[in-house]
Amino acid sequence: MSYHIVDMTDPAEPEPVVLAKHAKNLLRFLHLLPARMSSHDDTRSTIVFFAVCGLDVLNSLHLISPELRKDIIDWTYGGLVTPRDHERQCGGFMGCRAMVPKTEDAEVLESMRAYQWGHLAITYTSIAVLVTLGDDLSRLNRQSIVRGVAAVQHEDGSFSASIDGSENDMRFVYCAATICHMLDCWEGVNKDAMFEFIMRSLRYDYGFSQGLEGEAHGGTTFCALAALELSEQLHRLDEVTVERIKRWLVFRQMDGFQGRPNKPVDTCYSFWIGAALCILNSFELTDYAQNREYIMSTQNNLIGGFAKWPKSTPDPFHTYLGLCGLAFIGEPGLNAVMPSLNISMAAYKHLNQLHERWQANNNGLTHELTQLKLTVGSSAEAGTKTTSSSSLISAQ
Numbered sequence: 001m002s003y004h005i006v007d008m009t010d011p012a013e014p015e016p017v018v019l020a021k022h023a024k025n026l027l028r029f030l031h032l033l034p035a036r037m038s039s040h041d042d043t044r045s046t047i048v049f050f051a052v053c054g055l056d057v058l059n060s061l062h063l064i065s066p067e068l069r070k071d072i073i074d075w076t077y078g079g080l081v082t083p084r085d086h087e088r089q090c091g092g093f094m095g096c097r098a099m100v101p102k103t104e105d106a107e108v109l110e111s112m113r114a115y116q117w118g119h120l121a122i123t124y125t126s127i128a129v130l131v132t133l134g135d136d137l138s139r140l141n142r143q144s145i146v147r148g149v150a151a152v153q154h155e156d157g158s159f160s161a162s163i164d165g166s167e168n169d170m171r172f173v174y175c176a177a178t179i180c181h182m183l184d185c186w187e188g189v190n191k192d193a194m195f196e197f198i199m200r201s202l203r204y205d206y207g208f209s210q211g212l213e214g215e216a217h218g219g220t221t222f223c224a225l226a227a228l229e230l231s232e233q234l235h236r237l238d239e240v241t242v243e244r245i246k247r248w249l250v251f252r253q254m255d256g257f258q259g260r261p262n263k264p265v266d267t268c269y270s271f272w273i274g275a276a277l278c279i280l281n282s283f284e285l286t287d288y289a290q291n292r293e294y295i296m297s298t299q300n301n302l303i304g305g306f307a308k309w310p311k312s313t314p315d316p317f318h319t320y321l322g323l324c325g326l327a328f329i330g331e332p333g334l335n336a337v338m339p340s341l342n343i344s345m346a347a348y349k350h351l352n353q354l355h356e357r358w359q360a361n362n363n364g365l366t367h368e369l370t371q372l373k374l375t376v377g378s379s380a381e382a383g384t385k386t387t388s389s390s391s392l393i394s395a396q
């Protein structure tokens with residue numbers, strides 16, 4: 001006797017995105033890491049970023065209980081490094097907590113400060129997580145963090161990840177731009193030099209490379225364009241250059257997208273290339289159906305999650321970027337994504353509200369100080385005793 005396997009799926013019906021399974025899959029990474037991922041302990045913040053922002057894109061942030069939300073926020077702030085005035089400028093968020101010993105011993109805590117410094121990728125993802133969870137960033141010293149960003153900028157305009165040395169390339173140019181944009185502060189950062197570095201990394205085929213003389217790459221082309229947009233320098237690209245960059249990007253589509261010519265397609269490039277085209281307002285030049293078909297071929301229908309290739313193991317990185325890739329083509333059930341910051345539009349809206357609040361406070365402060373100066377001036381003229389403006393400034 002022979003059996004025939006009958007395919008019950010209707011070819012006319014597109015395969016559904018298993019939204020609830022993706023949410024459950026991502027939520028799991030907020031509770032524990034599988035043993036095979038133990039080597040990622042020092043970049044755990046990035047996994048929290050993929051899980052939290054993924055749940056946001058899935059419209060499932062409600063699955064994070066108020067207690068867990070508080071835990072994630074407190075844990076994230078636990079990695080914050082705020083240097084004192086006489087210390088080197090290394091403000092930002094640390095990768096892991098190994099350098100934060102659980103002790104009350106002041107001497108030990110003090111000695112560990114020499115090993116604590118911010119890392120640009122961790123700082124970017126940590127702030128993005130806080131914003132996505134609706135935190136008001138009030139525990140941050142924004143200036144201290146941006147000073148830390150300025151301290152790792154090189155003369156050629158590029159950035160290292162941390163003050164104690166690392167590669168300096170387009171990835172960290174992007175992270176620097178996201179941090180300064182999110183904190184609404186660019187103090188000490190040389191945007192012109194950053195622009196020059198980005199433009200010197202534009203290759204003969206009009207993709208951007210990781211650094212000078214490298215090969216054009218989809219990930220770094222996204223980083224370059226997003227950094228230009230976030231630093232309000234995208235308009236400095238001339239029209240012909242923009243058209244040629246679009247051509248390089250559009251030609252990366254096979255069915256899904258590849259990162260470089262002659263490379264296999266990979267789910268994450270539906271985000272990197274897709275977002276780069278969104279920044280250039282040209283995403284509609286792509287084939288949505290083929291893009292979706294490829295992403296869906298990497299979906300794990302049993303446990304949720306997306307992998308880079310079909311029949312591969314899903315991971316939080318490709319799950320989040322796969323969801324973002326689907327969000328760009330308007331997949332039902334997914335929230336819109338802000339391409340250059342790689343967070344949801346809802347989170348971006350919350351961030352803009354924080355910016356408005358900070359600007360209003362700054363304006364308020366400036367107004368108060370102006371009033372104060374006028375009062376001090378007129379009081380001094382009248383010979384009356386009054387509070388000095390400098391004592392009020394330090395009290396703010």
Ligand SMILES: [Zn+2]
Pocket residue numbers: 266267268269308318
């Ligand atoms: Zn990938």
